[in-house]
Amino acid sequence: MANKIRVATTSLAGCFGCHMSFLDIDERMLQLVEVVEFDRSPLTDIEHCTNCDIGLIEGGVCNSENVHVLREFRNNCKILVAVGACAINGGLPAMRNHIPLEECLSEAYLDGVGVENPQIPNDIELPLLLDQVYPIHEVVKIDYFLPGCPPSADVFWKFLTDLIEGREPSLPYELVHYD
Amino acid sequence: MKQFIQGIVENNHQATPLLQMLRQIQSRFHYIPEEAIEQLSGLLNMPRTQIVSVIEFYSFFHLTPRGQYELLISDSITDHMLGKKDLLGYLENKLAVAVGKVRSDGLVSLNNTSCTGMCDQGPAGLVNGYALTHLDHSSIDKIAALINQQKPLSEWPSELFQVDDNIHKSGLLLNQQIEQGAALTAVLKRGIKETLAEIDTSGLRGRGGAGFKTAMKWQFCSEEQQTERYVVCNADEGEPGTFKDRVLLNSYADQVFEGMTVCATIIGAKQGFLYLRGEYLHLHDKLQNILQQRRRNGLLGINILDAGWSFDIEICLGAGAYICGEESALIESLEGKAGIPRNRPPYPVTQGYLGKPTVVNNVETFLAAAGIAVNGGNWFAGIGTEKSKGTKILSISGDCARPGIYEYPFGVTVQTILHDCGADDVLGVQVGGPSGMFISDQEFERKLAFEDLATGGSFIIFNTSRNILDMVHNFTHFFAHESCGFCTPCRVGTSLLQKQMDKIVDGHGSAGDVVVLEELCQLVKNYSHCGLGQTAANPILTTLERYPGLYQSRLKEISYEPGFDLDGALETARRMANRDDAGAHLAQIEVNEHE
Numbered sequence: 001m002a003n004k005i006r007v008a009t010t011s012l013a014g015c016f017g018c019h020m021s022f023l024d025i026d027e028r029m030l031q032l033v034e035v036v037e038f039d040r041s042p043l044t045d046i047e048h049c050t051n052c053d054i055g056l057i058e059g060g061v062c063n064s065e066n067v068h069v070l071r072e073f074r075n076n077c078k079i080l081v082a083v084g085a086c087a088i089n090g091g092l093p094a095m096r097n098h099i100p101l102e103e104c105l106s107e108a109y110l111d112g113v114g115v116e117n118p119q120i121p122n123d124i125e126l127p128l129l130l131d132q133v134y135p136i137h138e139v140v141k142i143d144y145f146l147p148g149c150p151p152s153a154d155v156f157w158k159f160l161t162d163l164i165e166g167r168e169p170s171l172p173y174e175l176v177h178y179d
Numbered sequence: 180m181k182q183f184i185q186g187i188v189e190n191n192h193q194a195t196p197l198l199q200m201l202r203q204i205q206s207r208f209h210y211i212p213e214e215a216i217e218q219l220s221g222l223l224n225m226p227r228t229q230i231v232s233v234i235e236f237y238s239f240f241h242l243t244p245r246g247q248y249e250l251l252i253s254d255s256i257t258d259h260m261l262g263k264k265d266l267l268g269y270l271e272n273k274l275a276v277a278v279g280k281v282r283s284d285g286l287v288s289l290n291n292t293s294c295t296g297m298c299d300q301g302p303a304g305l306v307n308g309y310a311l312t313h314l315d316h317s318s319i320d321k322i323a324a325l326i327n328q329q330k331p332l333s334e335w336p337s338e339l340f341q342v343d344d345n346i347h348k349s350g351l352l353l354n355q356q357i358e359q360g361a362a363l364t365a366v367l368k369r370g371i372k373e374t375l376a377e378i379d380t381s382g383l384r385g386r387g388g389a390g391f392k393t394a395m396k397w398q399f400c401s402e403e404q405q406t407e408r409y410v411v412c413n414a415d416e417g418e419p420g421t422f423k424d425r426v427l428l429n430s431y432a433d434q435v436f437e438g439m440t441v442c443a444t445i446i447g448a449k450q451g452f453l454y455l456r457g458e459y460l461h462l463h464d465k466l467q468n469i470l471q472q473r474r475r476n477g478l479l480g481i482n483i484l485d486a487g488w489s490f491d492i493e494i495c496l497g498a499g500a501y502i503c504g505e506e507s508a509l510i511e512s513l514e515g516k517a518g519i520p521r522n523r524p525p526y527p528v529t530q531g532y533l534g535k536p537t538v539v540n541n542v543e544t545f546l547a548a549a550g551i552a553v554n555g556g557n558w559f560a561g562i563g564t565e566k567s568k569g570t571k572i573l574s575i576s577g578d579c580a581r582p583g584i585y586e587y588p589f590g591v592t593v594q595t596i597l598h599d600c601g602a603d604d605v606l607g608v609q610v611g612g613p614s615g616m617f618i619s620d621q622e623f624e625r626k627l628a629f630e631d632l633a634t635g636g637s638f639i640i641f642n643t644s645r646n647i648l649d650m651v652h653n654f655t656h657f658f659a660h661e662s663c664g665f666c667t668p669c670r671v672g673t674s675l676l677q678k679q680m681d682k683i684v685d686g687h688g689s690a691g692d693v694v695v696l697e698e699l700c701q702l703v704k705n706y707s708h709c710g711l712g713q714t715a716a717n718p719i720l721t722t723l724e725r726y727p728g729l730y731q732s733r734l735k736e737i738s739y740e741p742g743f744d745l746d747g748a749l750e751t752a753r754r755m756a757n758r759d760d761a762g763a764h765l766a767q768i769e770v771n772e773h774e
Contacts, residue, residue: 122756141739
């Protein structure tokens with residue numbers, strides 16, 4: 001089929017749990033790839049994205065590389081989606097926000113228990129950590145938010161099928177209440 | 180310390196003592212030490228976590244030491260208009276202590292605090308809880324010297340603590356203070372039911388802002404099955420820009436207490452409370468003396484006026500929490516707990532203090548009720564508008580020649596008020612405090628009344644030299660600070676509003692940011708548990724409605740920019756890794772943005 005809808009996905013400061021949950025759409029994946037092709041994604045190993053329709057971002061922004069990846073997605077995706085609690089709020093990685101970064105790095109690399117040859121890694125290939133973990137909508141404009149930790153497979157399915165079929169995406173109450 | 184705390188507990192005969200005990204400990208040690216918490220927990224048979232949660236809830240309690248002199252400077256918009264920011268910097272310099280810190284010798288600490296109710300005589304502050312007014316460079320020089328000489332507060336010159344009434348216009352209530360005992364004598368003569376009928380005739384509605392009919396509230400309470408009932412006077416006047424209750428309690432307290440006693444006879448209460456905001460500590464001793472005098476004169480205590488009525492009033496001091504002005508939060512606080520609003524219904528008239536029927540009314544309501552008991556319902560109902568009878572006492576501050584207290588019949592126009600207080604070149608007025616609304620210069624024909632502009636009495640005037648967004652910014656920060664943290668829409672929502680407002684005011688906003696702001700406002704307004712959250716977005720909503728261009732003018736013509744300094748967020752890591760290469764930096768806005 002010509003002109004498939006192009007989807008890119010990535011995980012920033014996340015655990016890939018949202019990607020795993022996405023795969024839980026199981027056999028519906030076959031239906032999906034009828035109309036969708038994947039660009040940059042851990043599922044394809046394509047390294048950079050080009051002109052996509054939908055970008056799905058898992059995880060918050062914890063370092064400079066996350067900022068660059070997020071900007072690449074924003075520049076190449078017509079619709080950019082924050083997927084899961086970490087992308088929306090910073091989530092678990094943001095628990096470090098209550099501790100100054102200086103203390104985190106010192107504990108890990110200088111004076112923590114069992115540290116040998118204490119030094120702060122400083123290779124220029126390494127991305128630097130931001131002072132806090134930020135939700136992605138504080139760094140670039142985000143069009144949609146999929147809540148959940150992780151969002152269920154049905155959330156991914158409902159959201160993507162709405163978009164693909166040209167409807168304004170909406171999640172029914174059953175999919176977004178958690179108790 | 181052990182003995183001190185043992186003493187506090189043994190000498191405390193108040194019904195619900197925790198808050199007052201913590202006040203005493205804080206004032207003695209300048210914080211609540213861990214040992215004190217352990218000891219209280221044992222003596223009161225209360226989990227230590229419960230005590231810690233109360234300490235953490237109130238702004239005036241601390242788990243870490245504050246200075247022997249704890250200076251708090253009022254952060255109301257009116258203080259800012261009078262040059263607060265500059266003074267705070269001057270104070271930091273003079274005392275060699277930064278805002279939010281304790282000086283290394285432990286002598287002094289400095290911080291901001293929410294409006295202290297001195298808006299007509301600011302910039303204002305508190306030292307160890309006592310109100311300071313008219314702060315300027317010379318008074319700060321004096322204060323700094325007194326602190327550095329470690330002079331006790333009792334030896335400080337009294338002019339530093341001078342609080343004026345500034346009554347500029349009196350009407351029905353302020354002109355005719357009743358004689359002590361006159362209202363109770365009138366009740367005795369006329370009869371209890373008949374007095375309630377007079378209050379009904381008067382059309383008196385609650386003066387805190389919500390405007391519930393007073394006679395109806397009292398009647399509901401008196402009809403409850405439970406016979407143990409309470410009267411509470413809400414003097415937790417925390418709405419920024421409001422200070423009329425301070426004046427009423429300074430100069431009309433006898434009549435307020437009399438109003439409470441009239442209420443007690445009508446609803447059959449034996450015990451009343453005056454919940455006085457902590458910021459008005461300077462009034463405490465004076466009020467206790469008036470209560471003593473009333474007891475001596477047979478107007479409080481057992482067998483009042485030999486009529487067989489028994490009623491007494493206890494004063495409870497708050498500890499710095501705006502939310503305690505909400506009646507159910509106030510009751511929680513009276514019970515010695517964190518001031519978190521209850522679910523309503525049941526309303527306090529059915530289940531209030533200790534779960535018993537309770538009438539909570541504003542200071543001004545009790546004042547008016549006492550007047551009505553003496554002069555009759557028609558005296559009051561003859562003035563005002565159809566749905567808003569009588570007068571309203573206003574606290575006027577901001578850009579005008581004569582800030583202070585003004586009493587007007589309901590129905591007065593904004594224009595008349597502005598004229599009387601000497602306000603020229605007016606841009607707009609914040610009516611009812613931050614939780615009220617901002618009205619522009621196109622609306623000065625509007626009337627103060629429940630039918631049009633309902634207000635608890637705060638009236639802050641802004642002239643054309645002022646920036647509306649500065650005001651909104653101040654109010655939005657106020658609500659984020661005062662949210663009690665109970666419900667998510669308010670706890671998180673008010674912080675998000677603050678963040679989004681900062682982003683726009685600081686010039687990092689772009690196309691979609693005002694839309695996001697407005698959506699957030701609706702969410703906080705519609706989903707919050709109590710009035711605080713439901714009104715926290717009002718400063719933004721009411722100004723956005725009137726001045727959309729003002730917000731738009733702050734936006735950049737790009738699709739998006741982060742609201743924080745991205746490159747600055749890498750600074751710590753850069754320093755620790757000793758790097759400064761290109762990869763160690765981030766541009767705030769991406770250069771080759773596709774648009």
